[in-house]
Amino acid sequence: MSTLSVSSSAARQERPSQVELFTYDEQIVRLFVLATIIWGFVGMLVGVIIALQLPFPEANLGEYLTFGRLRPLHTNAVIFAFAGNAIFAAIYYSTQRLCKARMYSDLMSRIHFWGWQAIIVSAAITLPLGMTTSKEYAELEWPIDIAITLVWLVFAFNFFATLRRRRERHMYVALWFYIATIITVAVLHVGNSLALPVSFMKSYPIYAGVQDALVQWWYGHNAVAFFLTTPFLGLMYYFLPKAANRPVFSYRLSIIHFWSLVFIYIWAGPHHLNYTALPEWATTLGMVFSVMLWMPSWGGMINGLFTLRGAWHKLRDSAVLKMFVVGITFYGMSTFEGPLLSVKSVNALSHYTDWTIGHVHSGALGWNGFMTFGMIYWLVPRLWRTRMWSDKMANTHFWIGTIGILLYVLAMYTSGITQGLMWRAFDEAGRLMYPDFMETVVQIKPMYWVRLIGGTLYLGGVILMMINVWKTIKTAPKRLPDPAFAVPKRASAPSDGEQEVATA
Amino acid sequence: MPDNPTPSEQTPSSGGYQDQVIKGHKYDGIREYDNPMPGWWVAIFWGSVIFAGIYVLGVHVFDFIDTYEEDLAESLEQLETVRTAYAEANPTFEADPATLAEFVGEEQAIEAGAQTYAAVCASCHGAEGGGSIGPNLTDNYWVHGNTNMDMFNVITDGVAAKGMPPWDSALSPEERAQLVAFIQSLEGTDPPNAKEPQGELYE
Numbered sequence A: 001m002s003t004l005s006v007s008s009s010a011a012r013q014e015r016p017s018q019v020e021l022f023t024y025d026e027q028i029v030r031l032f033v034l035a036t037i038i039w040g041f042v043g044m045l046v047g048v049i050i051a052l053q054l055p056f057p058e059a060n061l062g063e064y065l066t067f068g069r070l071r072p073l074h075t076n077a078v079i080f081a082f083a084g085n086a087i088f089a090a091i092y093y094s095t096q097r098l099c100k101a102r103m104y105s106d107l108m109s110r111i112h113f114w115g116w117q118a119i120i121v122s123a124a125i126t127l128p129l130g131m132t133t134s135k136e137y138a139e140l141e142w143p144i145d146i147a148i149t150l151v152w153l154v155f156a157f158n159f160f161a162t163l164r165r166r167r168e169r170h171m172y173v174a175l176w177f178y179i180a181t182i183i184t185v186a187v188l189h190v191g192n193s194l195a196l197p198v199s200f201m202k203s204y205p206i207y208a209g210v211q212d213a214l215v216q217w218w219y220g221h222n223a224v225a226f227f228l229t230t231p232f233l234g235l236m237y238y239f240l241p242k243a244a245n246r247p248v249f250s251y252r253l254s255i256i257h258f259w260s261l262v263f264i265y266i267w268a269g270p271h272h273l274n275y276t277a278l279p280e281w282a283t284t285l286g287m288v289f290s291v292m293l294w295m296p297s298w299g300g301m302i303n304g305l306f307t308l309r310g311a312w313h314k315l316r317d318s319a320v321l322k323m324f325v326v327g328i329t330f331y332g333m334s335t336f337e338g339p340l341l342s343v344k345s346v347n348a349l350s351h352y353t354d355w356t357i358g359h360v361h362s363g364a365l366g367w368n369g370f371m372t373f374g375m376i377y378w379l380v381p382r383l384w385r386t387r388m389w390s391d392k393m394a395n396t397h398f399w400i401g402t403i404g405i406l407l408y409v410l411a412m413y414t415s416g417i418t419q420g421l422m423w424r425a426f427d428e429a430g431r432l433m434y435p436d437f438m439e440t441v442v443q444i445k446p447m448y449w450v451r452l453i454g455g456t457l458y459l460g461g462v463i464l465m466m467i468n469v470w471k472t473i474k475t476a477p478k479r480l481p482d483p484a485f486a487v488p489k490r491a492s493a494p495s496d497g498e499q500e501v502a503t504a
Numbered sequence B: 001m002p003d004n005p006t007p008s009e010q011t012p013s014s015g016g017y018q019d020q021v022i023k024g025h026k027y028d029g030i031r032e033y034d035n036p037m038p039g040w041w042v043a044i045f046w047g048s049v050i051f052a053g054i055y056v057l058g059v060h061v062f063d064f065i066d067t068y069e070e071d072l073a074e075s076l077e078q079l080e081t082v083r084t085a086y087a088e089a090n091p092t093f094e095a096d097p098a099t100l101a102e103f104v105g106e107e108q109a110i111e112a113g114a115q116t117y118a119a120v121c122a123s124c125h126g127a128e129g130g131g132s133i134g135p136n137l138t139d140n141y142w143v144h145g146n147t148n149m150d151m152f153n154v155i156t157d158g159v160a161a162k163g164m165p166p167w168d169s170a171l172s173p174e175e176r177a178q179l180v181a182f183i184q185s186l187e188g189t190d191p192p193n194a195k196e197p198q199g200e201l202y203e
């Protein structure tokens, strides 16, 4: 096991007479990895179904399987189940190693895992039944919201208790990103979900009118920031230098872009409410903070891509690094596009169109999806102590996934800009050129089919990954004991001092 | 033993950066370089902060960037200019039984009406006028009357209760008159799969 080998300088160290033994909980990471893959498949299958329902309305079946019911199921499944389990896998794997400490409580880890899966299952049942708060990305009703809060608190306690017990003096940048994630998501979720229940599965938000809208998009935007961005940056900071075996490009950049990112993101939410009842000063604030967010976001991209200086040749043989590079590149593109979309005059064209959907999926499929896949291909052989069953299949996944993203986003840019231009077109008499909404629908329908092809290719890649991981696990040794380590029993042990005492 | 990478790891692609590993920063084997932030990155970051300041002052203090209201007023004004110019160049059309009668049966009017029909009406009344969401336009049964003027009024004002939109702002009076001509030309065509009669029979 290359990752667990004795560090070279350890040989210089005198063997301390008193040693502390500890192990890492890898079973919890295996669980989160498997959950990521399964929910990823489910969520994206639902994505493909709703992508079919738009150009082919006959695919809306009955009451429960219509676009309106399945769309929130898709968003909840891909964000909270797929991306959620992925970041938990990343956090549980890397935090233990960056802290040189086992998770504080195995029981809490299990409560987190099973609690989270139960929440997802309840979402998959209640959303098709039409039980919803109708707040986007926060559709789940109040009993489930309470469950989310409790599970998140268990997770937070377990994480911070592990940090406290760490055997490493400094905290690596990945950990800062995790801390920002855990604290902010808790505040966002509770703040946005405050509601008065009227029955077991129905509640009304305590905010009304435009205040509700503002709170909703303070939440919605920062869900993107602290669920789909910061934890994935933490993931990148850990797994990319590991996979490339290169030092991180710039420590200073990582500090500055971390603090500027978390500070600026919080203010940018009103860019979702341009040209609405929200007072204009608030949307101005949202816009300028979005523009200022461009470089803090690119700081992460630069630190990722520049870390690969001198390692680009490794990309040829490594599906993991290829996935990471495409993921980071899409991160760069969507965080350039985001500030652009927030500019009021651009938003006047893009808002309510498929351009938004293109932007979302360039981030979601490119950045969240590919960073997750890269991590999975890196983790699976290490967690199950074997080799990936087929590197070729992983490469095929990479290619059809990339083509799928390109088809998806290019189709949505085309249809989005077409919609935007048609809606605002006037004829020579000063009348709307396309007064009938149907005319724009007919025009963009071919693009919906292209998106469906792109989405299906992307899903095909996920299916290849499922097969590959399944076959890999079947070659794994029967027993997978937790890796064990020993360090000198001194509080300020130099970080190089660990000795591996046993691995598989 | 220095913490720095071995010479073979030092590559020409370091792009002018010193690539000095920071001592003591080694986390599960991950090291960090002490490189500065790229100059262009810092410059654009400051640029965006300055832009933000100028924009806020421009919209809300010194008024050299339009607010929503100003933007809207300006666009409406432009639109008004276009509309007035068009109205002057195209004398207004008064729909009455006499003018409508000039359209009905007129080959060119029917042809033009057919095109508008295909673009805006066919989705509800069927490509051939046999009806689907909206009623059949080819039979002798009419819900709101069968004179030219009746039809013109239904097209103009719509029937809100039944979902028929008003077309007065979207279609010019000529276009609506052409539609009347086209619809009158459909009578008795009896397309396949036509909808059952609705309304009263007009002989």
Ligand code: HEM
Residues within 6 Å of the ligand: A044, A045, A047, A048, A050, A051, A052, A071, A074, A075, A078, A079, A083, A356, A357, A360, A361, A364, A365, A368, A369, A454, A455, A456, A458, A459
């Ligand atoms: C096979 C892959 C996927 C397909 C085919 C797909 C398809 C779709 C479709 C058809 C919509 C509705 C668009 C509309 O209302 O016009 C949608 C919305 C959305 N999807 Fe996906 N999706 C996929 C993967 C993902 C992934 C992996 C994520 C996130 C990690 C994601 C996040 C979202 C979000 C956030 C929305 C809502 C966007 C908005 O309201 O602006 N999707 N998706």
Ligand code: HEM
Residues within 6 Å of the ligand: A136, A224, A228, A229, A268, A271, A272, A273, A290, A291, A293, A294, A297, A331, A334, A335, A336, A337, A338, A339, A340, A341, A342, A343, A347, A350, A351, A352, A356, A359, A360, A363, A364, A367, A368
């Ligand atoms: C600097 C970073 C970013 C900025 C400033 C930004 C800005 C924006 C803007 C202006 C919109 C359109 C709002 C509208 O017209 O309704 C939007 C929508 C969206 N963005 Fe971003 N974006 C950024 C990065 C990302 C990333 C990396 C992701 C995904 C991983 C993402 C996910 C979304 C989603 C899901 C929506 C749709 C929200 C909805 O209407 O349902 N954004 N973003």
